[in-house]
Amino acid sequence: MASPTGRARSVRARDARWRGALAVLDEMRRRPGVTRADVARRLALSTGSATEITARLRELALLSETPAAATGRGRPTTVLHPHPRGPVVIAVDLRQEDWRCAVAEIDGRPRVSEEGRHGSRHPAKVVAAVGEAVRRVHDRFGGRVRAVAVAVAATVRHGAVVQSATLGWDAVDLTGLAPAPGLPLLVGNDATLAGAAEARYGAAAGAGTALHVTIEVGVGGTLVVDGLPIEGATGAGGEFGHLPLGDPALRCPCGALGCWDLAVDGRAIARHLGEPPPRDPRSYAQAALARAEGDAAVRSAVGRTASGFGRGIAGLINALDPGIVTLGGFAEPLRAAAAEEFAAALTDGLMRFRRADPPPVVAATLGDDGALHGAAAIALDRVLTEEGLDAWAADHTG
């Protein structure tokens, strides 16, 4: 379907130059290990076009081909791989206590290259350490690096960190992470990127509309449509934790009243137990699940929390109508620890007509790697465009 209010697309032949090539590269990304014959079939390409396109891409070091294992009669085809001197992106995941820096070829699988812990609350130090790592990777891969994407446990607007309860940061400038001028630096919220990764490679693969929800400190998540997170006007979409689904009497550190955040993470469990707010809601929540084994009061507190979580999920399903819901971080253990309470609240919160075939609510499958995969994905999205390939081709000819 056309996008009649989108920016005026240019129609020039220049923009058709990479049509077939991009389709092939996308297919390669989506199905690692795909054969050339398969790609041609899927894209309804003639064998002539397939020959021409793969030859061009091989020439430009955008892919390489190796003989495929024979599957029967007929001339054997080839498997398409990223080229050993092809473009790469750097993906960074900046979490509460540590960070990881990975490299991904155009198949989108990040391979962790460096990692480190940061006890420090000083953003400048963390940024400096991560920046060093990025620069080392950039030195190693040189011109092959075409973009850098950072997943950060923070609210991100217009590509900049605005605040982070998890990290204890206010606005932080991450532009120092760019290892070279002119290299695109993309910054995204970690839960948003994890959701994108789940929708592309994980539990929600294939779903047109997927909802990802994660609990760490508060709630994060995103609605993903056709592999792209609904980012909102400033990039801060998916802050479901700040819907007033919680206790209207409680003031959230974000400034609003009744945020769902306060009703589902470790702070909620502590409140139900009459204990003081935990310094680190994440580890407190994990510990509570262990304590619940032998302690009925803790079990009950966990159950009430799971119930509040299920009720909110039901509301989000009502409002957004996802085809599947994936749970990340503490969300899945919480649901598992009080499965009945969660399920009851979920069903009770659904509109009646949705109860016959509600969307599956499943555990995220990429675990801790989701955000890293998502960062690699958005970085590659940037590289695998007409403009990106134009730039790459300009560097790789003549």
Place this chain on the structure above:
Amino acid sequence: MASPTGRARSVRARDARWRGALAVLDEMRRRPGVTRADVARRLALSTGSATEITARLRELALLSETPAAATGRGRPTTVLHPHPRGPVVIAVDLRQEDWRCAVAEIDGRPRVSEEGRHGSRHPAKVVAAVGEAVRRVHDRFGGRVRAVAVAVAATVRHGAVVQSATLGWDAVDLTGLAPAPGLPLLVGNDATLAGAAEARYGAAAGAGTALHVTIEVGVGGTLVVDGLPIEGATGAGGEFGHLPLGDPALRCPCGALGCWDLAVDGRAIARHLGEPPPRDPRSYAQAALARAEGDAAVRSAVGRTASGFGRGIAGLINALDPGIVTLGGFAEPLRAAAAEEFAAALTDGLMRFRRADPPPVVAATLGDDGALHGAAAIALDRVLTEEGLDAWAADHTG
């Protein structure tokens, strides 16, 4: 940006056949009265291409050209219009008490052709009456009709009406509205389509991400990204009224607890006044605004309702990050009647970092015509595609 999880796009030349033509037609839709020279500039088309494309489209009765008023020196250009024998779509708006049937040419402006009231609660009768009207229009326009779209005040899933509190309907089969076999019949929720129209032609024109919220019986609305409503997996997205933002003790007719629906429409005002639930919350709410003039109790009840509405809007802004919020139906009069309460609740409910530059909350500008415009828009979206133009061209050559 590519859509890496979307269906495998075909790459064949066949799909490039209409590239330029579609871009020109889209431009024509977006800016009624544009000149050919303007379109060429905007799309970065060479004058040669513009000549070629417009000639082809004229030949196919997809557009016509008339001399433009001279604006200065130079050879005068032409204004692009829908062709008098070009394709049209039928747009239907099926509301609580009446219906309208309109015809739109490819500029997307629906012109009402027939209308009627339906006191009847019997869906079959209503569908029959509307179907007759559609058939009459179809008879008049013949093969020019390429699609029919129906905006209906009901929950729609997979293109079918599931239920409607407003109309008092359960599942209703609207396929009888199709005036001819093979003609696409698109069915959409009225608030969703009104939101799409606001984002394309109305108050939210130009916004990448827009939130439309309307109050009739309960709350309807949609998030619109680049002109396309986020429809969800089954097409029932945008049911924000069934987020549990209301009183958790109240059971909604939908089956869930605490729905926002109950906190913002006429039922909420009645409850605050200690009056019994109104039979028709819409007219009750309108009447309440009039009563509020001279009655402090009513004013207070309206204020509390506006406050609950503002709080919910704030939550939706937090969660979805729209660039603008448009208010339709009773939402705007409610906000206007208790502007201070609404604004205070809105601000108080926003995350702190959003308060500096919150998205504008404005009245929808298309009024009662929004849904009709939206229906025409999605019908045209269907017609103005490669496949749609292929079909049209097949009927108009040789």
Place this chain on the structure above:
DNA sequence: CCATTAAACTCGTCTCACGAGCATAAAGGA
């Protein structure tokens, strides 16, 4: 009435994909 200006028209060229026909590399049967 002619210079100026902006736009339309003409036409040769380019690029990309198609598709028919041919070449190639395997499996399987005689």
Place this chain on the structure above:
DNA sequence: TCCTTTATGCTCGTGAGACGAGTTTAATGG
């Protein structure tokens, strides 16, 4: 072992769509 079958890759002529340089046209304004 050789030939047939099968699936695929390669070659090359064709066609569509857009470009862009050069030319023509229709207006304004001095």
